[in-house]
Amino acid sequence: MIACALIPRLSLTSALGDRREMLRAPVAVAPEPGGPQVIGEASGPAEAFGVRAGMRLAEALARCPALVLVAADPVRAEAIWEGSLARLERLGAAVEPTRPGEAFFATEPLRGLYGGTEAVLAQARRALGAWVRLGAGPNRICAHAAAARMRARRGPTVIAEQAAKRVLAGLSVSVLRDRLEGEWDGRSTNHAAPRREAEEAACVDSLERLGVRTLGELATLPADAVADRFGRAGLRALRLARGGEEPLRPRAPREQLACELRLPEAASGQQLEHALGLLVDRLLAHPARRARMLRRLRIEARLAGGGGWRTETTLRSASANPERLRLALAPRLAELPGPATTLRLRALELGPEAGEQGALSRSPEDERRNRVAEAVRQARAAGGRDAVMRVVEVAPGSRVPERRAILAPFTEERDG
Amino acid sequence: MAESPSGSRPEVYWPKPVAVSADAAGAPVAVGDVAVEAVREEWLVEDRWWTPRPLQRRYFEIVLADGRDIVVFREPAEPPEAGRWFEQRA
Numbered sequence: 039m040i041a042c043a044l045i046p047r048l049s050l051t052s053a054l055g056d057r058r059e060m061l062r063a064p065v066a067v068a069p070e071p072g073g074p075q076v077i078g079e080a081s082g083p084a085e086a087f088g089v090r091a092g093m094r095l096a097e098a099l100a101r102c103p104a105l106v107l108v109a110a111d112p113v114r115a116e117a118i119w120e121g122s123l124a125r126l127e128r129l130g131a132a133v134e135p136t137r138p139g140e141a142f143f144a145t146e147p148l149r150g151l152y153g154g155t156e157a158v159l160a161q162a163r164r165a166l167g168a169w170v171r172l173g174a175g176p177n178r179i180c181a182h183a184a185a186a187r188m189r190a191r192r193g194p195t196v197i198a199e200q201a202a203k204r205v206l207a208g209l210s211v212s213v214l215r216d217r218l219e220g221e222w223d224g225r226s227t228n229h230a231a232p233r234r235e236a237e238e239a240a241c242v243d244s245l246e247r248l249g250v251r252t253l254g255e256l257a258t259l260p261a262d263a264v265a266d267r268f269g270r271a272g273l274r275a276l277r278l279a280r281g282g283e284e285p286l287r288p289r290a291p292r293e294q295l296a297c298e299l300r301l302p303e304a305a306s307g308q309q310l311e312h313a314l315g316l317l318v319d320r321l322l323a324h325p326a327r328r329a330r331m332l333r334r335l336r337i338e339a340r341l342a343g344g345g346g347w348r349t350e351t352t353l354r355s356a357s358a359n360p361e362r363l364r365l366a367l368a369p370r371l372a373e374l375p376g377p378a379t380t381l382r383l384r385a386l387e388l389g390p391e392a393g394e395q396g397a398l399s400r401s402p403e404d405e406r407r408n409r410v411a412e413a414v415r416q417a418r419a420a421g422g423r424d425a426v427m428r429v430v431e432v433a434p435g436s437r438v439p440e441r442r443a444i445l446a447p448f449t450e451e452r453d454g
Numbered sequence: 455m456a457e458s459p460s461g462s463r464p465e466v467y468w469p470k471p472v473a474v475s476a477d478a479a480g481a482p483v484a485v486g487d488v489a490v491e492a493v494r495e496e497w498l499v500e501d502r503w504w505t506p507r508p509l510q511r512r513y514f515e516i517v518l519a520d521g522r523d524i525v526v527f528r529e530p531a532e533p534p535e536a537g538r539w540f541e542q543r544a
Contacts, residue, residue: 429466437499438509439467439544 039145039155039196040286042181043126043162044171045119048139050079052115053108053345060106068107069095071347071375075432078110094433109345113338113382115139116348120294125165132288137216142178144286159194176202177283179213179253206281207254214253214275215242241271253279296384297321310371310378311364317383318363331356331389332363337370339378349373354404356389414448469540474526482514482526482539489519499527513544 053067054060060081066089067078077098080089087102099105119138126133130151131143145158152161159172166172173184175197183205184195197205218241245268250256256264256279264272297320299313314337321327333356338348349370357363367383417425427445436442475484482490495515502509511527518524525544528537 438501439542440465440469443466445466 039174039176040178040181040283041131041143041145041155041159041162041172041174042178042185043122043141043143043166044173044182044185045122045139045169046171046186047079047081048119049110049112049115050081050108052118053078053111055111055114057108060108063106064089064102064104065106065108066091066098067110070110070112072373077107080105109341109343111340111344111346112138113340113346113348122166122170123289124291124294126162127291129161129165131162132286134286134288140182140216142181142286143288145174155196156194159196163194173197175205177278177281179209179217179278180205182213182216183209202281206279207252207257209253211242211245211250211253211256211275211279214245214278217278218242218271218274241268241275244268245275293326294384295321295324295326295388296382297324298380298382300380301378310374310381311368313381314367314371314383315360315364317381318360318367321383321385322358322360322363327358327385327388329358329391331358331391332385332387333389334385334387335363335367336384336386337367338382338384339374340380341375342377342379347373347375347378350386352387467543469527469542472526472539472541474528474539476528476539480512480528482516485516485518485524485526485541488522490516491519492517494523515544 047061049067050061050065051058054065062081062083064081064084064087066080066084069075069077075095076092077089077095079091080098084098084102084105087105089098089102089105093101115138119135123133123135123141126141126143130148132147133141133143135141145155148158148161149155152158155174159174163170163172171185171188172194173181173186173188173196174194175181175184176199180197180202184197188195245256250259256276259276261273261276264276268275297317299317299320301309301313321332332353334350334352336348336350338346340346351366351370353362353366414426424447426448428448429443430446431443433441434443473486474482477483481493481496484490493514493516495513497513499511499513500509510530513525513527515523515525524541526539526541528539530537
């Protein structure tokens, strides 16, 4: 059995904070600064207008002109979610988080500790709190459906193996959108993944347009016909609709290594750089680091104007040199969309304990990156700053070609 | 056709004016001095019909006698573009 822990609209409720009454109006999470122009989670009244997470901002506003956008607070949402995942892991669960507010874990390994599936869910509920919805089923879709149906007074629901086919048959094909897209979240390392993700989302849209409304209707279609029309994405959808499942891929539990600094007044510019320098020193002095070097770091900030912001930096080689860390992190502060009230530095990946040792030869990717950066510098020296630009796709599917992409300044750190 | 939004900076996919001769049915027969060998595809794009300046383009994907495969379109017959032809990556 697979269990699902669900916090509906976690990003939205985190962004709203204590303004929960706004959930009664059409409201959605605004696009993150510097990110794609798509909205985040939407409230029930907004969904009634056809607005949904991942929709382009212009389309969402066209569908619901009264839509209110709230600044995203990914830092807060992640803190809440990370706390929930850590509590599940403390129970012994190997957790696969798919997106903020949704995670799966196998109940079989925990049955020896707590009893049957219901007992495992009851234990998880005690650990997470009554506001987290829990459910279990033979696959992820059934487990999610069970969790979504849970009512606070009645406790977690379990969909038995025998009932799974009937439950799946009644579900809308739109549930595949989350499952197909979710399979690539944070796991894909190749460049074809975004295209594949778009193909899979388009597959679900096409199914709906063709009148295939439920998983039951999809499951009855012949596999060769689905493959002809939708290719690989269609076959994956068909396998899920027929109850097929891929094994869970739980995350490796990790240590939390972070330092936070409250800024006495909303800070920006040099003040912020100074604060970052202090955080670097504190993180390096953190006892949990145990002399290991830092490889990947995240800067998080709470903004004076509401909402949060975060950015990640991966060092080319792990380092514990404060000067080098400051040099790598400080340029990122320029991306901060407004003055911050709190700054936090988090180590996401740690390197080995040993001291730094330069590689005898560079990797082909580093070599390529250096060559690109050098070419950009040379082109700019000869032709000015606009000599090298980056193509940003803004509406890749537009029928009017000139609306599909724009040119934006090329930044060496991000694009090189 | 509006000016490129960034002024002199080239934009991706931005249409470039091109001299096209068309037959009575409106299909291109030559681009500059080069004859059109074949029209591979033809389609119509209509957009912004709810605005005072609707967009209506008749696109042709053509193969030229020199082997190039290009896409051209014609603006509608209203001024200021009044039937001008453009080449575009599409």
